[in-house]
Amino acid sequence: MLIVVVGIDIALETNILVTKAVLNPAILSVREEEFSCSPMTVNLSNIEYHSRHRYYSIMKELDPPSPPLFRDNHTVLCNESLRSDLGYGYCLPISGRKDAPFCTGADRMDLLTQHSRRTRCYASVLHMLLVEIYEELQAYARSPALVFGSLLGAVRNGSMIPFTEDTDIAYSGELSEDNDVGRALMQKGYHFFHLNIWRVCVAPTHPLAAKLYEPTLPITEAYRVPYLDLYAMEQLNDTAWSVEGYREDIIPADKVKPFSQVIINGLPFDTVHDPNYFLVEMYGDDFMVPKPRG
Template sequence: MGLPRQLLVARNQWFVKLALVCFVLLMLLSVSVNWEVLQQKSNLEADANKLPVLERIDTLPFLEQYVHEVAAQQPGYDPRTPVCAPKTLAVDAITYHEPQDGSFYSLLKARKDRPVSPPIFTDQHSVLCYEEWGITKVWDYCLPISGRKDEPHCSEADRMDLLHGDDDDNEWLDSICYASVLHMLLIDVYEEIRALGRKPAVLYGTLLGAVRNESIIPYTEDADIGYQQDQTSAHDLWDLKMALWAKGYHMFYSTLWRVCVSPTHPLASQLYNSKLPLINLTYAVPYVDLYLMEPESFGSDVYWSIDEIRNNRLVYDAKVVPYSHVRINGREFDTVRDVKEFLRREYGDEYMEPIPR
């Protein structure tokens, strides 16, 4: 025997109210989860008109004519297709935090036979010419870059490998190692964080590669750097974003702060892969993940919280500081004090054994 009509109506009304309550709770949760993202985006949009005035390449004669001549050499070029070149940064005007003699950028500046030139963007990629648009974007303002991840070709990949290429050498473009670009990103981002007093430390996969082989793991997708907070900064990491922007890097917030190569980088024309679509660049280009490291006091004890750490565990103070050191491609980097314990907790007792791919 069925329920009386009044009970059926009351039950249905109860279900409707329950559904509404669940919907409201989900909306509140969504707002809470995305609040930080919205806040970061709001900060960026508010300051988009405060981009520093940077020195650009301005010695290339007849730039507009050059752009169209280069574009016309591409297969299937249509003169009605949008075409442009970004305002590539002048490498001679950039200040890098490394020794002046024999370094990567001093060698790049010395390449008089192959001066820096801008990449040429056509069709959907033409939006990459607009920095004011790009500063508020996430993955879609990263320079489309591809690279090899196979061993042994990329087992000892180094940023110095990037100095041997040519803008028009497609064979060289196909031989670029992902890890070579990551090595360049790692050093530049790490040194900029250190210059700003935020005490960088290599973590996770980057630390794992350093311990295993003192190199970047060839098949890894990113580099991992921890940083400590500067409580005096008006905008969270805005100073770092602008410092990296001035070197040709795009820093953006997507669940974490991340950094990729921007279209204005001095090596953009050599690294750019015109075959990659912009809509599929999420986690598909070389990038750096930045992880906030914060000490927290519990009575007389101090523990550290580190973004993305396994099981959200807290790490005892003596396991983190003072920092220890590891080497990557002959260069020293700071990291957590107890490296073995950190890697064992993250990757298991067999962390020294690479997982077959």
């Protein structure tokens, strides 16, 4: 029994690997008055990335990546089978800065070096989420398009908005945890879950989880972590599209297709045909003026 093993003197000095415990296949350890675990990070050699960007080349060099070490109530993050029930609670606790100008132009490349909560930017994590989820949606013919905050940042200055917790992509077709997109995102170390709409955050199994993890934070509460919102869009007829979250959900067809393109951190992304129309309708004529959240 585990209790007996813990009672042995040597168990007070060294970690005990429990390979057939409730959190299997995570690696567990027990110390005196301490319980900890590390999740199984995704296997980078099994991941198919959809571009030859230098970011992915450096990521591949991390194989095998080091997992984070979870203690106390954070050990629930080792149990991947709970991800659907936990919602935001399964998102890796991540802290970071959201101030300009320090985080203006933040990029996913920033995440490949070690940062603390004082030097890491939320926008760097958001950029990683935006690029990888966009590429996955594109690879599986879901016609991704930047909308809302991600489009706003692109139009304002060609970068991520530095002072927000989330970024946004619209898509066509169906999504679920069990279809092609859902499986691909989880295989890359992302938590894909439904709360009113589909959302994505960094999972404890992500290759960069050990670099991003902030152990002093509580289990993640709703909207208190970098995350991406996915909005369903659909052509209703020859004259109208519906876009989840858009004002009254309806937008004229000629404002949506054919898609135009915007640039974020040097990378091109599809968006609605008339970005200015979309942003004026959502944020007003002064949408170019940044309005940090209180």
